[in-house]
Amino acid sequence: MTSTLFLAGYAAFVGVFAPRVLARARWTHRAPRLAVLAWYALMATFLVTVTLAAYHLVLREQHVHDGLVGLLSACGLFPVGSASHAAADPATLLPPALVVLLPAGWFLDRVWRTRRAQRRHVALLAVVGNPSADHDAVIVDHDTPVVYCLPGRYRQVVVTRAAIKVLSQEQLGAVLAHERAHIAGRHHLCHAMVDAFGRSFPGLPLARQAKGQVALLLEMAADDRALRLHSRENLAAAMCEVAAGRAPRAAFGAGGSSAAVRLHRLLVPAATPGRAARLGVVGGSLAALLVPLLIACGPFFG
Amino acid sequence: MRPLGELEAQIMNRLWTWGRPAPARDIHADLNRTRPIAYSTVKTVAEILFRKGMLQREKQGRAWQYEPTCSRQQYTASLMQDALGDNPDPAGALLSFVEQMSASEVEALRSALRAAKRRGEA
Numbered sequence: 001m002t003s004t005l006f007l008a009g010y011a012a013f014v015g016v017f018a019p020r021v022l023a024r025a026r027w028t029h030r031a032p033r034l035a036v037l038a039w040y041a042l043m044a045t046f047l048v049t050v051t052l053a054a055y056h057l058v059l060r061e062q063h064v065h066d067g068l069v070g071l072l073s074a075c076g077l078f079p080v081g082s083a084s085h086a087a088a089d090p091a092t093l094l095p096p097a098l099v100v101l102l103p104a105g106w107f108l109d110r111v112w113r114t115r116r117a118q119r120r121h122v123a124l125l126a127v128v129g130n131p132s133a134d135h136d137a138v139i140v141d142h143d144t145p146v147v148y149c150l151p152g153r154y155r156q157v158v159v160t161r162a163a164i165k166v167l168s169q170e171q172l173g174a175v176l177a178h179e180r181a182h183i184a185g186r187h188h189l190c191h192a193m194v195d196a197f198g199r200s201f202p203g204l205p206l207a208r209q210a211k212g213q214v215a216l217l218l219e220m221a222a223d224d225r226a227l228r229l230h231s232r233e234n235l236a237a238a239m240c241e242v243a244a245g246r247a248p249r250a251a252f253g254a255g256g257s258s259a260a261v262r263l264h265r266l267l268v269p270a271a272t273p274g275r276a277a278r279l280g281v282v283g284g285s286l287a288a289l290l291v292p293l294l295i296a297c298g299p300f301f302g
Numbered sequence: 303m304r305p306l307g308e309l310e311a312q313i314m315n316r317l318w319t320w321g322r323p324a325p326a327r328d329i330h331a332d333l334n335r336t337r338p339i340a341y342s343t344v345k346t347v348a349e350i351l352f353r354k355g356m357l358q359r360e361k362q363g364r365a366w367q368y369e370p371t372c373s374r375q376q377y378t379a380s381l382m383q384d385a386l387g388d389n390p391d392p393a394g395a396l397l398s399f400v401e402q403m404s405a406s407e408v409e410a411l412r413s414a415l416r417a418a419k420r421r422g423e424a
Contacts, residue, residue, distance in 0.1 A: 110394075117395040121384050123354060126307035127314040128377045142378055147399040148385050158385065175399055182397045191394030233419070240415050243400045244408045246386070259400040263411050267418040 006295045007053035014046045014288065015201070019209040027277065028213075029261075030270050032220035034281050036190065039210050039217075041285030043197050046206055047099065049292040054095040056296065106196035114188060118154045125158065135159060137176060145245035149179040151188035166245055171238035174230035181225035187218045216258045223262055236266040309339075309347050314356065318374045323360065323367035 019042065022028070028035035129138035137157040140146075145163035150156045157179045164172060182188075194214045198207040226235055243259055273281075313329055330344040348368050351357040359366040372380075385396055403411075 114395040117384075121381065121396065123356075124377055124381045124384075127311050127356065128374055128381060129311075140378060140381060142382055144382065144386070146382065146385050148396050150396055151394065160382075178399060179397070187397060188394035195394075233422070236415055236418070239400055240408070240411050243403050243411065246400075246402055257401060257403045257407060259403055260407055260411060263414065267414060 003295055004053055004056045007049050007056065007292060010292055010295060011046060011049040011053060014042055014049060015204050015206045018042055018288075019206040023209050023213055027273050027281075028217065029220060029265055031273050031278065031281075032217040032224065034273070034278055036214055036217045036221065038281055038285055039214050040193070041288055042206060043194075043210060045288045045292065046201075046204075047103065047197075048289060051096045051099045052292050052296040054099055055092070058092050058095055103196045103200040106199040107192055110192040110195050110199075111189070114192065115153060118150050118152065121150065122154045122156070125156070129158065135164075135172070135176060137179075139164065145242045147175050147179060147242060149182050151183045151186065155183045157183070162245060163242060166241045167238055168234070170230065170234045171241065174226050174235040175238045175242070177226035177229055178222045178235065181222035182218070185218070185221065185225070187222070190214060190218055216261065219258060219262055220265065223266065227266075232266050232269065236263055239263050239266075309333075309343070310351055310356075313344070313347060313351060314370060314374075317357070317368060317370050323362075323369040325362075325365040325367055327365065329368070 022035075022038060022042065025035075028038075125138055125140070129140050131137075132139050135157075137159045140158060140160050142160040143162045144160060145166050146158075146160045147163050148158055150158070157176055159172070159176075163175075167175065191214075194207075194210050198204075198211050201207045223235060239259055239262065312333060316329055316332055317324060326345045326348050327341070329348065330339065330341045333339050333344060348357060348366075352359055352368065356371060357368045358371050359368050361367070385398060387398070387402070
């Protein structure tokens with residue numbers, strides 16, 4: 001029972017407390033891709049912890065095996081058939097399997113829905129858009145400056161005439177590079193994963209925070225990619241122009257829009273974290289993942 | 303874009319320009335002025351557009367007359383609704399360059415940009 005309690009406590013730590021710390025961390029905006037990795041590590045840790053907790057809970061309730069053999073089979077380190085028939089019992093495996101299968105199912109559902117929405121969108125684009133070889137994008141006649149991309153199978157960058165009009169050649173180049181970074185980085189899959197996690201654990205602070213944070217961090221990562229070939233001024237000015245051309249929104253959440261955060265980041269560049277700090281983040285993420293395994297399999301708790 | 307999609311666009315564009323129902327034969331004749339194309343291809347693509355719900359058809363005499371179900375503007379509006387986030391859209395189907403902002407925030411962004419430019423020039 002002890003390990004189940006410890007696992008539950010750790011799940012609460014990862015699901016409630018850790019996201020608050022990570023969301024407030026200052027290094028994340030300087031290394032957005034690393035920060036996305038950290039968010040995924042937290043979500044993976046939460047999944048592993050809850051899976052193991054569910055497994056232990058079922059095992060204990062069946063009062064089948066205690067002692068070393070039971071412990072090893074609980075961790076999957078001991079051949080299941082010879083150690084315990086409880087582990088082979090489908091009823092034992094069902095709760096932990098559900099914890100893993102639920103987000104996996106939502107992920108497939110998201111990817112499928114995304115593709116369906118894109119198919120519809122692409123059909124519309126085919127009849128009203130004009131493919132432009134110069135921009136390597138599809139141009140749509142519309143008087144609101146809009147730039148977006150469809151990532152994935154139907155990969156495509158779409159620009160309205162108004163956007164081409166308000167942006168200079170260099171600014172447009174920077175925006176297109178940003179959109180291509182989304183496509184090249186397969187950011188739609190990143191969104192789908194966070195979304196699937198959120199659907200599986202609705203109301204969990206980690207899920208709520210991850211959704212907003214990862215979306216912002218992916219935008220920053222695309223900005224950084226665009227900056228490899230384009231200047232900060234051009235990308236920042238393009239952001240202003242496109243935002244200014246859109247119908248303004250009345251109400252606002254706290255902390256301002258993500259565009260404001262991105263723009264300030266462009267205008268006030270900060271050094272990216274050093275090698276040691278990066279290794280620290282990766283190491284911390286791995287350590288967080290190992291803790292539940294240690295609790296479940298370690299010699300300290302029965 | 304796929305060649306078939308291109309032909310779909312050409313057929314829709316002609317019908318929008320004409321503003322009247324037309325049989326596949328008329329569309330074929332007009333397309334043939336710019337490039338050689340088989341009548342059966344035009345007919346097939348018109349049927350595809352009908353099945354997709356983009357064209358409606360009505361029999362006049364022995365031939366089907368095709369007509370767009372919506373105007374070009376309506377299609378563009380629907381497209382932009384997707385892009386501007388008015389439609390509930392599954393995560394990550396479209397990734398927009400910037401999201402919607404309030405007028406005051408756009409102004410704040412502009413002045414931040416101007417200040418940065420001045421700093422750069424100074």
